[in-house]
Amino acid sequence: MTIPASALHDAAERFGTPLYVYDAAELDAALARVRAAFGTARVYYAMKANPNLTLLRRLHGAGVGFECVSPGELARAEAVGASGERILVNGPAKSETEYSAGGRLGATFIVDRAEEVALLPPHSRALVRVNPALAVSTHDHLATGAVGSKFGVTLAQAPRVLAALRDAGHTALGLHVHIGSAIRDAHDFTAAFGRLTELRAQTGPLAVLDAGGGWGLDADLGGIAREARAAASAFGAALWVEPGRYLVARAGTLLTRVVGTKRTGGTFCLVDAGMTELLRPMLYGALHPVTPLWDGGETGVWDIAGPACESGDLLARGVSLPQPRRGELLAIGEAGAYGAAMSSTYLTRSRPAEALYQAGGENGADWTLIRRRETPQDVWAAET
Template sequence: MTLPRAELSTAAERFGTPLYVYDAAELDAALARVRAAFGTARVFYAMKANPNLTLLRRMRAAGVGFECVSAGEIARAEHIGAKGDAVLVNGPAKSAEEYAAGARLGATFIVDRAEEVGLLPPRSKALVRVNPALAVSTHDHLATGAAGSKFGVTLEQAPGVLRALREAGHDARGLHVHIGSAIRNAADFSAAFARLMDLHPQTGDLEVLDVGGGWGVDADLAGIAREAQAAASVFGARLWVEPGRYLVARAGTLLTRVVGTKRTGRNFLLTDAGMTELLRPMLYGAQHPVTALWDGEAREKWDVAGPACESGDLLARDVPLPSPTPGDLLAIGEAGAYGASMSSTYLTRSRPAEALWDGSSWTLIRRRETPQEVWAAELQVVES
């Protein structure tokens, strides 16, 4: 949690809960850490982590590019004026709409399978995504570089895909690797880079080596950067990186109020936020720091449970907290990534509002939906 308790309480009173709040200073600090570690590497933000337009505009103003994995994300990039080498188009099953939109912006496509060579728009810029077939230190659902993952081509296939791109008239710029998210062990990156370097005798020098992101928020960025730069130098390539969660996770906090308590086989602290606001604990078993914004000594442990009629709707387990009362405010930290972006309207719940703290004042950067807005796209057919 990067913001003072008083400011968090002010935001909750002003905008209501559940509420996502972001600290602009931490957003800037995270980008500064990446640039300090990776030097002249080109930075692309993995937009799926948090696509709020205000945050995207801040990053664009700072010279950051964007990695997009859907037509909607490409549209967001275009909306804020990003184009050309500021846009990457990624994904294992790109649609015709996504190819066309990427081509219109002059984006670089990340080729995920050999068949894509024949699907790309004419004279496209492209990188070949390589799956290094590694077991990495993260949740199975986040391990994109594992042998059983759906992402990328094999090490054996990569040189042939590069050749096929060139023969088809495309600009085969280089290789791409992304082994997962929230990776705890820096040795996982070392292993991935080593497997890429083994390809150099077959590929020759390249223009770009894109090593993705996936670094845990406590990762040794300097160490990872040294090895990434060494790999790029083997190929004579410029280094590109694609942080997502690293740039926004710590800047974001989910504020939720206590609705009540319940004691059955466990102690449940019931809150007005749950899986529809923060899906990561249910989806990945993610553990977020939880802080009580009320005073008292922590005497009991509580399971923080949301309002959905789902047994898995738990934001945290066994959290030591002071004795709670309805209306008390709880802060769930490291929620800036894949929090608001994965929020849903399941149960016709309104997705949470979002606010940005600039060091002196709050700005609402996404208002809370009304129920009518949630169902606005539905066609209400009335039978005669």
């Protein structure tokens, strides 16, 4: 994140806090890193990471497609002009709406179980998701390729599902694998792709291998790309990838203001954002870098606590900060993925505003508001 501190103060002043800010330069840089590593692979952004329409439009404009896992995500893809080859319809329990919208848009389906062959619109293009049955280096809730995971078909089932797709008149493009999210160790991908290539003798050559996403921010992207390309070429297949986090996490920062401090059994810096704005620390024990945007003398160690009436509502623990003062700003980093996307209206809290930073951007302004803060009335608007 390269947004200057003065610009962060300016945004907090103009749009209020809690506020998500995104750095357009880092968004573009992340996509460039993916393209440099994966070469000609087709990139489908897993929009669950951050579905803001402005970000989607930017990625669509750069030639990126979308992986969608709900009717709402398909509607977003359509709203930014994506169709056909630029959309993947994925998910373990797709609804009728997803089959019909995917069919209408000419999307490619990721088949997650054999039963789905009969549910697809006629003459669909499809990939078969394979569960490689592996333990991987991430939080249990983020692992999607473990033995007991609900995703995909087994290695033994995969060739039969490909054949069933063909028999039913669909185009069986190939295989799909996604082993989880925020995976730290590139060897996990090597192992997963290795399991898939064991199927080569049974499947014969395939048109497409979709290697999923899941790359941790510090994982060896070049190594993962090398392994993915090798696996695709073992099938004579084109490589597709589906990054979410990697494309948007570093670009996003959550700005929150200090509300006060408290020393009881713990030492708390209370802030105006919490689990409703950024659930990942509570849900996965995720660690986000915390940067104080004030100077000060003495440094102490603080737990950063939000306003919710839940003891688990902590954004970070044991953070070194100069003495916090009410009204000062904290920047919670690497928050562009699964941050705003997972924010909730629990406690009738309004979901935060979002702003995009581009030095000298639209009409010469550095900041563009890309989602206004909800009002309480927005929150209860659907209630009768």
